[in-house]
Amino acid sequence: MLRQSGIGISLAVVAALGLSACGGGGDNSASSKTVRVTLANHVWTENIKKALPEFEKQTGLKVEITQLGEDQLSDQYNVKLNAGSSDIDVMMYRPLQEGKLFAKNGYLDDLSSKVKDAKDWNWNDFQEGPVGSTTYKGKVVGVPLITEQEVLYYRKDLLKKAGIANPPKTLDELKADAEKISKANPGVAGFVARTGKSAAVTQFSSFLYSMGGDFTDGNDHATINTPEAKKAYELYGSLIRDYGPKNVSTDMSWPEAMAIFTQGKAAFYTEADSLYKNATDPAKSKVADTVGFAPFPAGSAGSKPYNVPSWALGINDSSKNKANAWKFIQWATSKDQVLANQKSGVPGARTSVWSDPAGTSTYPKDLADAIAVSTQHGVGHDRPLVVKVPESREIVGQPIVDAITGKDVSASADAAQEQFQKLLDDENK
Amino acid sequence: MAAAGSLTTSASTPAWARWANDHRKWLFAAPAMAFVAVLIIFPVGWTIYLSLTDAEGSVRAEKSFTGLGNYLDVLTDTARFWPAVLRTVEFTGVALFFEVVLGMVVALLLWRPFRGEKWVRVAILLPLVATPVAVGMMWRLIFDPNIGFANQMLGWVGIPPQPWLAGENSALMTTAFMDIWQWTPMVVLILLAGLTALPEEPNEAALVDGASAWQRFRYVTLPMLMPTVIVAILLRGIDAIKTFDILYATKGKGGGSYHEVETLNVYAYGLSFDYNEYGIASAVLIIFFLIIVGSMWALTARGKERY
Numbered sequence: 001m002l003r004q005s006g007i008g009i010s011l012a013v014v015a016a017l018g019l020s021a022c023g024g025g026g027d028n029s030a031s032s033k034t035v036r037v038t039l040a041n042h043v044w045t046e047n048i049k050k051a052l053p054e055f056e057k058q059t060g061l062k063v064e065i066t067q068l069g070e071d072q073l074s075d076q077y078n079v080k081l082n083a084g085s086s087d088i089d090v091m092m093y094r095p096l097q098e099g100k101l102f103a104k105n106g107y108l109d110d111l112s113s114k115v116k117d118a119k120d121w122n123w124n125d126f127q128e129g130p131v132g133s134t135t136y137k138g139k140v141v142g143v144p145l146i147t148e149q150e151v152l153y154y155r156k157d158l159l160k161k162a163g164i165a166n167p168p169k170t171l172d173e174l175k176a177d178a179e180k181i182s183k184a185n186p187g188v189a190g191f192v193a194r195t196g197k198s199a200a201v202t203q204f205s206s207f208l209y210s211m212g213g214d215f216t217d218g219n220d221h222a223t224i225n226t227p228e229a230k231k232a233y234e235l236y237g238s239l240i241r242d243y244g245p246k247n248v249s250t251d252m253s254w255p256e257a258m259a260i261f262t263q264g265k266a267a268f269y270t271e272a273d274s275l276y277k278n279a280t281d282p283a284k285s286k287v288a289d290t291v292g293f294a295p296f297p298a299g300s301a302g303s304k305p306y307n308v309p310s311w312a313l314g315i316n317d318s319s320k321n322k323a324n325a326w327k328f329i330q331w332a333t334s335k336d337q338v339l340a341n342q343k344s345g346v347p348g349a350r351t352s353v354w355s356d357p358a359g360t361s362t363y364p365k366d367l368a369d370a371i372a373v374s375t376q377h378g379v380g381h382d383r384p385l386v387v388k389v390p391e392s393r394e395i396v397g398q399p400i401v402d403a404i405t406g407k408d409v410s411a412s413a414d415a416a417q418e419q420f421q422k423l424l425d426d427e428n429k
Numbered sequence: 430m431a432a433a434g435s436l437t438t439s440a441s442t443p444a445w446a447r448w449a450n451d452h453r454k455w456l457f458a459a460p461a462m463a464f465v466a467v468l469i470i471f472p473v474g475w476t477i478y479l480s481l482t483d484a485e486g487s488v489r490a491e492k493s494f495t496g497l498g499n500y501l502d503v504l505t506d507t508a509r510f511w512p513a514v515l516r517t518v519e520f521t522g523v524a525l526f527f528e529v530v531l532g533m534v535v536a537l538l539l540w541r542p543f544r545g546e547k548w549v550r551v552a553i554l555l556p557l558v559a560t561p562v563a564v565g566m567m568w569r570l571i572f573d574p575n576i577g578f579a580n581q582m583l584g585w586v587g588i589p590p591q592p593w594l595a596g597e598n599s600a601l602m603t604t605a606f607m608d609i610w611q612w613t614p615m616v617v618l619i620l621l622a623g624l625t626a627l628p629e630e631p632n633e634a635a636l637v638d639g640a641s642a643w644q645r646f647r648y649v650t651l652p653m654l655m656p657t658v659i660v661a662i663l664l665r666g667i668d669a670i671k672t673f674d675i676l677y678a679t680k681g682k683g684g685g686s687y688h689e690v691e692t693l694n695v696y697a698y699g700l701s702f703d704y705n706e707y708g709i710a711s712a713v714l715i716i717f718f719l720i721i722v723g724s725m726w727a728l729t730a731r732g733k734e735r736y
Binding site: 071074075078081082084101104105106107195196197198245246247248249250251253260263265387388390391394397398401405 | 486487488489490573574575576580590592594595597680681682683685686687701702703704705
C-alpha cells in the first residue's frame, strides 16, 4: 500500500531493521525443502514460472516465488537485506544498478567455489563482460541471467514513405532522417527515447560512447564535460527537442517512450533490445508489422552500444538454505533454460546459446543481426560503475534533461562534472 | 482507593494476585504501553539515533557518531532540502485553502434537506473512497500533454495545450489539484457533521433581526462552527503535509527530473530508498516530524485561545 506517509514507511523500516538486528530472524531450518525466490516482473520470470513444475519434480523441492516491479523489488531488498533477513534465498538483482552496493554490504553469498565445482553446468560458457560485472573483488557473487544491447527501433513504412531506402548507419543520418520524417508527417515524431533524468542515462550511454566519450576515464576521474560528452548530450537532447513528440514530458522511462512508438507516433526509437517483444507483439503494438531493427548508428567514434547483463541471480548471504538455492540457480541458468528463454525473446548470457542457430531462430532477422553487431563492439556498462548508482545517474542525467528542455548544455555538463567528481572522490576516500 | 483494594482481597488471596490488584492501573495499561513503546517510541528513538550517525549503504555496516553534523548538512542544503520545504508548504497551503473553502461551500449547500439529497451526497463523496495511487494514475492519463483529455477539452474552447504534470512550473499545482479533488469530500463530511449539530435558534434570531444571508453565515454560523473547522484543518493539514502516494504515482522517485514535486516526504523517501543515505534521511525525517508537530501545536494553541 502506498497510502502511507514516508515517515510511516521509514519508521517502519527502521523498526524492522532494529528488531531483526536483535532477533536474527531465523525461522528456517537448515534443510528446508522450500526455496524462496524473489524475482522482478520480466518476460524471463513468466517463462521460468511455466517451467517450474519440471524443476520441482526433479528435485523434490518447492519453490516459492515473490514477484515485484523494479522499484518495489529494490525497496524490498533495501528493507530485508538491511535487516539481515533470511526469508529470501535466491534473489534476482541488477548487477550494474545494485551489484556493487550489495556486494560491498556483504548481502551476496560468495559463489566462487560453487561455479567452479559445477563442471557440467559450465561456468566458462558465460560471456566475459557479464561475468565481470557479477564478480566483486575477485569473488563471483552472481550468475548473469539476461543481457541487453541498445539497438535502433524504426518504422519501415515511414522510412519508405519518406524515400529513405535503408535505416541510418550514422547518428548524423539518424538526425537528418528524423527531421525529414517529422516534417513530412505532422503528429508523428521523428525520434523518441527516454527522457527521465535517471531513466534516460542507460539509453544515452550508447550515444556517449559512440561520440567518443564515457562517464569516467576508468581511473575515477569524471569525464562528462569533455567536448565529446557535451556533443553527445546536445545530440540526444536536440533529437528529442527538435524532432520528438510535442510537449514532451521529462519523466519518460521505457513504458512511456515505448507506448509512443508502439502507438505509431514516432519513427525512430533507441532502446534496449530485450524489450523488443513490446513492439512486435500485435496485442501490445499497433506497428507490429512495420517495425524494423538496426544496429546502433555510428557516431564520430563508431557504433558503440552498450552490451550489459541487465539481471543476474544471486544468493542472499543470510539465507539458511544456500545449497538448495544454488540448485535452483543452476537449473534456471542451465543451457536448456537459457536457450528456451532466448527463443521466447530474452537474450541470455551463454556463448553457446548465441552460436547455436536455434538460439536466434525466433528473432526477427534484422534484430538478430543488430544484436550480433552490438555484442562485437559493445561497451560493458550502461551507467557509471560506482556504488551509489542511483545518485550518480541523477547527476549525469541532469544535462540530458537540460538538453531536452533547451537549457545551456555546456554549463549543465560542467556543473554535473563537478558533482560527479565529488561523488567519485567520496567513494574512493 | 485503599478501602476498595482491601475489599476484594482477603488473607487467602495469593501474593501475585494481591500484587496484581494493587498495581492494576499499570497492569491494564501495560498492553497499550508496550504497543506504543514497540511501534512508536522505539522507531522514533532509532531514527534519532541514526540521524546522529553517518549510516549509509547498509544500516548493518559500521557507522560512526557524527553528532549534529547531518542536521547541519541538511539545514544548509539549498539544493534539495529547502526547495523541498518550500514545495511542501506550497502544496499544503494551496490544497488546504481550496479544500476548506470548497468544502465549506459544498457543506452549506448540502446542509438543508432537498430532493435527491442522498444521491448527491454519495456522488460528492465518491473521490474519497478511491485508492490514491489509482487516482494518481487516472489523472496522469487525463493530464497527459499529448493524448490526455484535459488538453483535448482545452482545444474545444481554443486554448493551446498545457504541459500540466510535464511542466517544470505547473507540475506541483497539478498535483495539488488532484489532492483537492480527492480530499475536499472529507472536509465536506466533517463540516456537514458540525453544521448538523448546530442549534437553529441563533440563526432564526438573526433572521428576525434582519441579517442578510452573508451576515448570518459570517457572524452566526461560522463562529459557532469554528471548532469543527479547526478540526478539519488539523486533520486535513497533517495528511496534506505528509502526502506521498499521488506525488509518487504521478512523478516517481525524486519528484520528476527537476524535482518538480519533491516535497519533504518524497525527498526523505529518495534519500533512504534510492541513495541509501540512512543518516541524512533520518535527520530530514526528524526535522520534518518537528515541523509537523510544531505547526499543529501552533494551530491548536491559537484555536484554543480564540474560540
